[in-house]
Amino acid sequence: MGIRHKITEKFIAQKVAEAGDRHRVFYDDHRDAPRGFGVRVTRAGAVSFVLNYYAGGSERRATVGRYGSAPHGLSITAARKHAAKLRDKINAGGDPLAETQAARSAKQASKTEAKRKLEYGLGALMAAYIEHLKSAGKPSWKQVDGAIARHITGPRPKLAAKPADEVTVDDVMPVFHELAKAGKLREAEKLRAYLRAAYTAARKARTDAAMFAFTGFQIRANPLLDLDVSRPKEAADKAAAAAKERKWALSEAQLAAYWRHIEADDTSRGALLRFHLLTGGQRVEQLSRLTTADYDSERKTITLHDTKGRRKVAYEHVVPLLPEAVKALDSMRGDKGDHLFTVTAGRDGAVYHTVWEAVQDVAAAMIEANEIDRAFTPGTLRKTVETRLQAAGVSKEVRAHLLSHGRSGVQAQHYEAHDYDTEKRAALRKLRALCESKSKNGNVTPIRRKA
Missing domain, CATH: 1.10.150 (DNA polymerase; domain 1)
Structure with missing residues (x-):
């Protein structure tokens, strides 16, 4: 530990005045000073008391305290007493420096955790x-x-x-x-x-x-x-x-009446509703994302990107288009953007509320004409397509492919390569025929709910 000195206030002042380009430690030879006790003077002249000791086979240096007046500093006498207590702990197997570092780490971890919880x-x-x-x-x-x-x-x-x-x-x-x-x-x-x-x-x-x-x-x-x-x-x-009520669907006669109303509407909303129905009542959220990139004019198909459920990658759901659906598509399209399912000439895709409002207007007209006894929604029309095709003998499997039901299983994802284009087109033609079957004679009988 080098030469030992009598540590006094005068000695400290002298060493502070002599502070050079490195930290220096001076060990105390006072009779009350424990072994390894000294004073450290930094290059800037800051003074603190230290205690050198051995633990774990290596020499360590613990800081006893800062030199100065109370309450933030220690006098030389107080520092010797405090260092003596630390020496007793060391002799009993303690490690003050390790304890200080552990406490500091715990405090920092606590601050970090508190900050994490805030964020x-x-x-x-x-x-x-x-x-x-x-x-x-x-x-x-x-x-x-x-x-x-x-x-x-x-x-x-x-x-x-x-x-x-x-x-x-x-x-x-x-x-x-x-x-x-x-x-x-x-x-x-x-x-x-x-x-x-x-x-x-x-x-x-x-x-x-x-x-x-x-x-x-x-x-x-x-x-x-x-x-x-x-x-x-x-x-x-x-x-x-x-x-x-959610399972309720339009009857065949009511479906035909609905078709008659939307077929007579030559506005973009009429084309929107015809396209919605003639594609099988596809989910509006998916139709609203359709762009020109999703339309195959040669094969006469659209490709919807189905993200429903737990799919991590959208399932590409290809829907064939009947000639009247293509005609409705052409009526909606314009030169203001790339969207296909639109009432703004392609600038924006028609959102659910837009379709819902259009369906509500048709439903109100049908109620007034005594063709139906309640309003319905785009979701009701989707259920209607499913129900009417089921009643017409279209298999559950074909309906699933047409309406994108249950297509996320292992078998569907990895083994079934058939695209069901022929079957889906046949189902849509059958749907179109159902729309026509009872609309010509006007013989539509509403189904009344029980009071």
């Missing part, structure tokens, strides 16, 4: 999930985004800011109590599904490299697995009635 709240988790849906080509991201904004990030910023790995069922239950009280059980069910799906996706980040967007959340379990939205009897009865 990875529930709102951030849902934002990452929404981006995940976007990157996977899932149009449902819009519904998720809207629901989270309405019920979490907008009205409950504290809940949104809570660290995602600390959220419990108790934290989110007030949201669901509010929805249940308002009778919005279906909205509550959807929100529950979104939250649970986000946690499931984040949990996969531990084992799936593709889920890197969720890494910082450190989700090890889904805390919302026990979250439930039960339906009381009244709500259950209402849900059952709604499910029954």
Whole structure:
């Protein structure tokens, strides 16, 4: 340890005045100074007390404290006493430097974890999930985004800011109590599904490299697995009635009446509805994304990109076009853009609400003409196509290929190479014939619901 000196205030002042281009340590030879105790003077003249010792086979140097007056500094006498206590710990097998470093690391880790929790709240988790849906080509991201904004990030910023790995069922239950009280059980069910799906996706980040967007959340379990939205009897009865209503489809006579109305409409909306029906009532979300690149004018087909379900890559769903569907397509197309399913001459794709409004107008006209007793939607027309083709003897397999049902299995993805073009065209011709069968004589009998 070199030469030992009598450490005094005068000695320290002298060494500070002599501070050179390197740090220097001077060891104390005072009778009360423990072995290895000294004072360190830096190049800048800063002074602190140190203690050299051996631990684990190597020499270490622990800082005892800064030289100066209390409360932030130590006098020489106080530093010797403190160093003596450290020496007793060392003799008992302790390692002050290691303990200090461990405490510093723990403090830093605590700060880092606190910062992580601030950055990875529930709102951030849902934002990452929404981006995940976007990157996977899932149009449902819009519904998720809207629901989270309405019920979490907008009205409950504290809940949104809570660290995602600390959220419990108790934290989110007030949201669901509010929805249940308002009778919005279906909205509550959807929100529950979104939250649970986000946690499931984040949990996969531990084992799936593709889920890197969720890494910082450190989700090890889904805390919302026990979250439930039960339906009381009244709500259950209402849900059952709604499910029954959802299965309702137009009769053959009503379908023919609908065709008569849209066939007589020579506007772009009429062409839109004819194209929608004559392609089999395809999902509007997919039709709205159609561009000129998806149209094969030689084969007379369109290619829809089906992202429904858990598909990571969109399934290419090819739909053949009857001559009247091609004619309707030509009526919609214009010179303002590349979109095919449009009422703006190609500038934009027609969204669901646009189609819904057009269908509602036709339904209102049919109700006024006593051709039907209730309004219907584009979804009703899709069910109608399925139901009427089923009744006409079109096989379930052909209907599945026409309407893109259940095409994500191993057999469909890897083994079935037949494109079913002939069968799909035959089914669409049968649909077109059904539209004509009872529209000429006007003999349309509405089906009345029981009061």
